[in-house]
Amino acid sequence: MxxxxxxxxxxxxxxxxxxxxxxxxxxxxxxxxxxxxxxxxxxxxIPGNAQDDVEILHVDGFDEDLRIHLAATPDTLVNGTYGLYFAGGTGHATIGDIIEYDPASNTVSREVLAVNAGDLRAARRGRWTGTAYPHPDATGLPHREIELTSDAGRLPAWVLPTTSATPRSTWAILIHGRGGSRAEGLRSAPVLDALEMPALAISYRNDAEVRAAKGARYGLGDTEWLDVDAAIDYALAHGARDVVVFGWSMGGAIAFQAASRGRNRAAISALVLDGPVVDxxxxxxxxxxxxxxxxxxxxxxxxxxxxxxxxxxxxxxxxLDLDRMDWVQRAAELDKPVLLIHSEDDEFVPTRAAHALAKVRSDLVRMPAYRKARHTKEWNVDRRQWNDDVAQFLDANVPDRRADVFRTAGLD
Known part of the structure; x- marks a missing residue:
């Protein structure tokens, strides 16, 4: 039709x-x-509450050599670096590669790279996540907690200035996915710091940090883009000349809307989208x-x-206007360079629409090959490829301008 x-x-x-x-x-x-x-x-x-649905069997070893034994699931059986929330989300550990898999008992043992919060040994259930860094402290990089303001109210955010004395004048705006938090975007912090690019990891209306009422409803990107405009306002007021918008999952749908409908769309130089909703x-x-x-x-x-x-x-x-969020049909309207990072093994968002957009707009869209990673976990499976792809894309598509007056990335 x-x-x-x-x-x-x-x-x-x-x-x-x-x-x-x-x-x-x-x-x-x-x-x-x-x-x-x-x-x-x-x-x-309707925003939901994440469940601790992974069974933690036990933790053994010493502080420098911990290993965790888990029930084997499609997620826990993929190598890489991940996060494990436990104790109702108050605890967090960074989990490394598989040490041993026992198909007979359907269990898997993995490295524990860090316990960032809570008592992991006492935990019996947890939630597997691609969020390897629960807070900027875990990245070892400087940061500051701020609040943005939009028509939805106050929006908690982290400013992530680079460690460079001569940062770029392009900032990155990091948009998490449905049901996630601003910590989701912290995986990009190390490569952005290496590229000397300040970043802003934001929350938005109806996510867990902003939700104020039982009547909260996701707009699937059709409303949340308004909060990206508030983030860009902040960046431009603190030394940025332009921005690159990063989006994970539904954050990709939000990024597309910000780049096409936002009053600050002219300030957006490019999009970097991971496991994005294209349609x-x-x-x-x-x-x-x-x-x-x-x-x-x-x-x-x-x-x-x-x-x-x-x-x-x-x-x-x-x-909701799903036509307005269909970028295969709207491909002719795309006017920003886009990096699509999307694993063929994504179980939640199929890659069909991403491939279709990359094919019809090969002049603007780059889509490198990824496999094995489940939804938005490409960095977790192969952070070297993820970092290299992001760095090469930004170097090729975003001018390396330096800030004339850098206002300490919001740290003043």
Missing amino acids: AKGSGGSRRGLRWALAGIGIGAGLGALVSAASSGLAVYFARRIV WYDVLDHQAKQNFLPTPIARLTLDMITRPWARPVTGLETP
Whole structure:
């Protein structure tokens, strides 16, 4: 179906007759299936609380040579450097490579590189994450806690000035993904410091640090980009001439919107996107299949987050415009260089849309090959490649201008 038909490119692809449930579909959808559609629609837009879902069997060794024994999962069986939150998120450890895997007991032993907070030996469950550095302190780099202000209120952020005496006048804005925190972007801090590029790791409306009410709803990028404008305001007021916007997962969708709709879009020189949502239709279609949703329920779920009639059910102030966040169809409008870092083994966001965008806009988009890494964990699996790809892209696409007057990156 052509773009614009029925109010969207695919008529929401699963479009229903009118704004309600068509007679044919109504005959198929029972009260129970309608309830299931409501459940999934609300899961998409309502911020949730992360669960400690990895079993910690025990920890042994001494402080300099700790190892952790975990239940084997698709995540814990991939080599690399990761984070492990425990004790309801108050504890954090940096976990290294696999030492031993026992398929008989379905357990895995891994190095413990650092215990950043909490008593790991007492932990019995944890949450596996790509966030290897829970706080800038863990990077060993200078930082300062600040608050940005937008129409959503106060937004906690970290300023990460470089250790260079002559920093670039280009800053990096780091946008985390859905359900994440500003710590997610800290993986980029070492390479940005090596490139002498100051950075700002931000929170945004409806994430865990900003959430003020039970009525909080994600806009999937359709609203959060407003907070990126506030971050760019801060950077420009503190010595930046332009910015590069980094986005992980939904942070990629936010970055695209900031670069196309933001009042500071002219200040954005390039985008660096990791496991990004390039097209929400594709992601939601993939998730529907992963959750074995029957087509009628999947249709109704998608309709609920994009149509005015479902606002009382979803709690969204305004329906989401998924067409506006489809960058395969909007590829001709792209006017910034983009680095797409996206593993073929991403279990949450498929790579189809990223490949399609890279193909149709090969003049602006670079997409190096990544495998093995699960969602947004490319750095964790191969930080050398990640750092090299980012450095080469920025050196090629962002002028190496130096700040005339560097206001200590917000440390004044």
